[in-house]
Structure formats: structure tokens, C-alpha cells
Amino acid sequence: MPAPWQGILKKIDDYRWEIPKSYKAGMSVPGLIFASESMLNHIWQEQVFQQVANVAFLPGIVDHSLAMPDIHWGYGFPIGGVAATRVEDGVVSPGGVGFDINCGVRLLRTNLTEEEVRPKIE
Numbered sequence: 877m878p879a880p881w882q883g884i885l886k887k888i889d890d891y892r893w894e895i896p897k898s899y900k901a902g903m904s905v906p907g908l909i910f911a912s913e914s915m916l917n918h919i920w921q922e923q924v925f926q927q928v929a930n931v932a933f934l935p936g937i938v939d940h941s942l943a944m945p946d947i948h949w950g951y952g953f954p955i956g957g958v959a960a961t962r963v964e965d966g967v968v969s970p971g972g973v974g975f976d977i978n979c980g981v982r983l984l985r986t987n988l989t990e991e992e993v994r995p996k997i998e
Contacts, residue, residue: 907928
């Protein structure tokens with residue numbers, strides 16, 4: 877009996893699996909999951925594929941909605957989810973993975989400009 881995720885994911889190699897943009901109408905980029913085949917059954921049970929696909933809708937997202945091997949259900953993003961967005965039209969979403977478990981996500985608003993900060997970076 878085939879696994880429930882077969883037919884949805886495209887195998888790239890033994891540890892990379894793509895969720896195509898066609899999985900959900902409106903996805904801007906495909907999803908990319910880094911996991912072994914044996915891990916995928918557990919990931920499927922948690923419905924994390926849905927969250928990886930949902931992140932692919934973010935404005936300005938670049939290349940892929942990514943899922944690292946520690947992926948599991950999160951607040952909005954899956955825990956272990958990664959997304960890069962363009963400066964011009966993207967979003968910053970520090971609460972995407974939730975705020976209840978102190979994952980180390982921080983956002984600081986400042987009036988400093990890049991020109992003021994750049995000389996201070998070591």
C-alpha cells in the first residue's frame with residue numbers, strides 16, 4: 877500500500893522532497909522538505925505539509941518554503957520551517973512559528989539606518 881504522501885511529493889534525492897506549486901492554487905513557490913523517507917510518514921500524520929504549503933503563499937517569498945528535518949506542527953509556520961522574503965515586497969513574520977515556546981525569534985524596530993550600523997559590524 878503506498879504511503880499517503882506519495883503522488884503529492886516529488887522525490888529529488890534520498891533526503892529532499894518537493895511539494896509542487898500545483899499542490900495548492902496560489903502557491904508562489906514550491907515547498908522543499910529535508911527528510912528521509914521513513915520520516916515522511918510521521919510528518920504526514922501531523923499535517924505539516926499543509927503548513928509548508930501555506931508558507932509558500934507569503935508575499936515576496938523567494939525560491940522555496942523550506943522544512944528542516946526537525947519539522948513538526950507549529951503556530952503558523954511549521955516548527956523547522958524556513959522562508960526568505962524579498963526586502964522590497966516581502967514580509968517579516970517573527971510570530972510565524974509561534975511565541976509560546978521562546979524559540980529565540982526576535983524582532984527589533986529601530987530608527988537606525990544601514991549606513992549607521994554597517995561600520996559597527998565586526
